[in-house]
Amino acid sequence: MRTKIHLLFGGKSAEHNVSLQTAKAVMNAVDQSKYDVQPIYIDGKGLWHKGALLEGKVDDAKLLEYKQADESVSPLTLTETENEVVFPLLHGPNGEDGTVQGLLELLNLPYVGNGVLASSAGMDKIAMKAIFAQAGLAQVHYVGFIRKEWEDNKENVVKNIEQTLNYPVFVKPANLGSSVGINKATNREKLIEAITEALQFDRRIIVEEGVxxxxxxxxxxxxxxxxxxxxxxxxxxxxxxxxxxxxxxxxxxxxxxxxxxxxxxxxxxxxxxxxxxxxxxxxxxxxxxxxxxxxxxxxxxxxxxxxxxxxxxxxxxxxxxxxxxxxxxxxxxxxxxxxxxxxxxxxxxxx
Ligand SMILES: Nc1ncnc2c1ncn2[C@@H]1O[C@H](COP(=O)(O)OP(=O)(O)O)[C@@H](O)[C@H]1O
Ligand SMILES: [Mg+2]
Structure with missing residues (x-):
């Protein structure tokens, strides 16, 4: 029996467009003599669009057809038949962070890539660094904090950062990727600016010593x-x-x-x-x-x-x-x- 690959692409994330490029390339490279390929486009709102099965080569026009497939399906319909594998070609939050992986676990479907733990721990730079530290891996010095700590006592957070790290520092939202919201700060004023910006993207912030x-x-x-x-x-x-x-x-x-x-x-x-x-x-x-x-x-x-x-x-x-x-x-x-x-x-x- 042939295996069907469900290719999930797009996604509710800043890396939506990157995912489209990836999907096109994977569709054109996958061995169609061996696998049936079902493209499933996830739009910016998180809705799933399931078009026709893949046939032959995919160009931008064909990709647009998949994107415009009006059938908005429930993710739960993925349990249809046997011999199915899901390939989430998704980056960033809502795709690379364990959320989609958790859904696929509940559906008991094989899927490409990391499970819930690795995906979610890998997405959060504070959790990731704590695990790396525990494993004895060398890394930059860092400080992590949440929005509430910042709002309650900015001076304290700044003091803690300046006591632990030397400038320049890198300020990052803990849960993004693609360098979104990341800024380098060379002094206190820039640090505060960078934290204010990073807090627009996440409630968890990591500040690292620059190397x-x-x-x-x-x-x-x-x-x-x-x-x-x-x-x-x-x-x-x-x-x-x-x-x-x-x-x-x-x-x-x-x-x-x-x-x-x-x-x-x-x-x-x-x-x-x-x-x-x-x-x-x-x-x-x-x-x-x-x-x-x-x-x-x-x-x-x-x-x-x-x-x-x-x-x-x-x-x-x-x-x-x-x-x-x-x-x-x-x-x-x-x-x-x-x-x-x-x-x-x-x-x-x-x-
Ligand atoms: N502590 C650091 N010291 C020096 N450069 C850094 C540091 N942290 C980040 N950078 C620079 O910023 C880029 C993006 O940071 P990174 O932590 O990899 O975020 P992302 O998950 O968005 O890729 C890195 O590739 C590097 O060029
Ligand atoms: Mg990086």
């Missing part, structure tokens, strides 16, 4: 026995890797493989696997690191649904490691089925 460092990334795939790709390096043209340089300029240089020593590569790989296991990741993740001038390796973050167009870092890392884009998609679908089978071993009753 001068190269940005090194590695791809990880697998379930119980994660494997790593070669490492890549990002060289942003702007002061830091902000939203504009990620999605609009397109001229941020990606160097793959990155020019690092074997020792550095091995340490990054070891740290990436440790982080992957600490968060209980499955399927895939991209782990991002800072490599300082003293060759200190600090973990920056995990992306549980990394950029996934054919020209994004994650697929390129794997292509350079011998796994091309269609094979990567196949592998992820297989891993989803494997993890789902692993779960069927769990007993839910005892007597």
């Amino acid at each position: 001068t460092a190269r940005e090194i990334e590695i791809g990880v795939i697998g379930n119980e026995e994660p494997e790593c790709s070669v490492v890549g390096e990002i060289v942003p043209k702007t002061e830091f890797y902000d939203y504009q340089s990620k999605y609009e300029d397109g001229d941020t240089a990606l160097i793959i493989p990155a020019d690092v020593s074997d020792d550095i590569y091995n340490s990054v790989r070891e740290m990436a696997v440790k982080a992957y296991k600490a968060l209980d990741c499955s399927g895939l993740a991209r782990m991002d690191f800072f490599l300082t001038e003293n060759n200190e390796i600090l973990i920056n973050e995990v992306n549980t649904m990394p950029g996934f167009t054919p020209v994004s870092m994650f697929p390129l890392l794997w292509e350079n490691s011998g796994l091309d884009y269609p094979s990567l998609i196949n592998k992820l679908v297989e891993l989803a089925i494997e993890r789902h089978e692993e779960k069927t071993k769990i007993r839910y009753t005892f007597d």
